[in-house]
Amino acid sequence: MPGWDLDSERIVTNVAQWGYDPARIHWLFLIHAHADHAGGAAALAAMTGCRVIGAAADAALIAAGDEELLSLRAAKRNGTYPVDYRFRTHADVAAAVDGEIFVVGDVSVQAIHVPGHTPGSTCYWWKPTVSDRCSAGTQCSTAASSA
Numbered sequence: 764m765p766g767w768d769l770d771s772e773r774i775v776t777n778v779a780q781w782g783y784d785p786a787r788i789h790w791l792f793l794i795h796a797h798a799d800h801a802g803g804a805a806a807l808a809a810m811t812g813c814r815v816i817g818a819a820a821d822a823a824l825i826a827a828g829d830e831e832l833l834s835l836r837a838a839k840r841n842g843t844y845p846v847d848y849r850f851r852t853h854a855d856v857a858a859a860v861d862g863e864i865f866v867v868g869d870v871s872v873q874a875i876h877v878p879g880h881t882p883g884s885t886c887y888w889w890k891p892t893v894s895d896r897c898s899a900g901t902q903c904s905t906a907a908s909s910a
């Protein structure tokens with residue numbers, strides 16, 4: 764989750780402080796277009812060169828940055844976002860097809876469209892591609908990436 768772009772540099776700094784090279788971030792999977800989830804996508808892509816993935820319906824919202832369609836006007840009115848916040852658009856979101864599988868190292872990531880919260884809301888099902896390395900959940904990602 765790239766956040767709303769107020770913390771993008773901190774995210775990259777934290778990744779480096781944890782001992783990982785931010786330049787090795789190759790993928791950014793967006794679950795939906797709202798600013799608290801996609802607002803930092805452009806900045807993170809610029810800082811790391813990562814490929815941004817999301818459903819086509821939300822990719823269009825992220826590219827356009829329309830505050831009404833992104834629910835930003837209402838969020839600013841209710842104090843969720845600062846009134847001077849500006850969504851940074853990103854025109855290069857690769858549209859994930861429902862069921863599409865991305866292979867990320869030893870993990871496969873399947874996009875599962877779940878429209879509702881936004882037209883392009885998407886879940887991702889992470890699975891190890893090497894079945895004998897781990898059993899389930901986030902331990903699989905850790906085990907697969909450290910192997």
Ligand SMILES: [Zn+2]
Nearest residue numbers: 795797800880
């Ligand atoms: Zn949302």
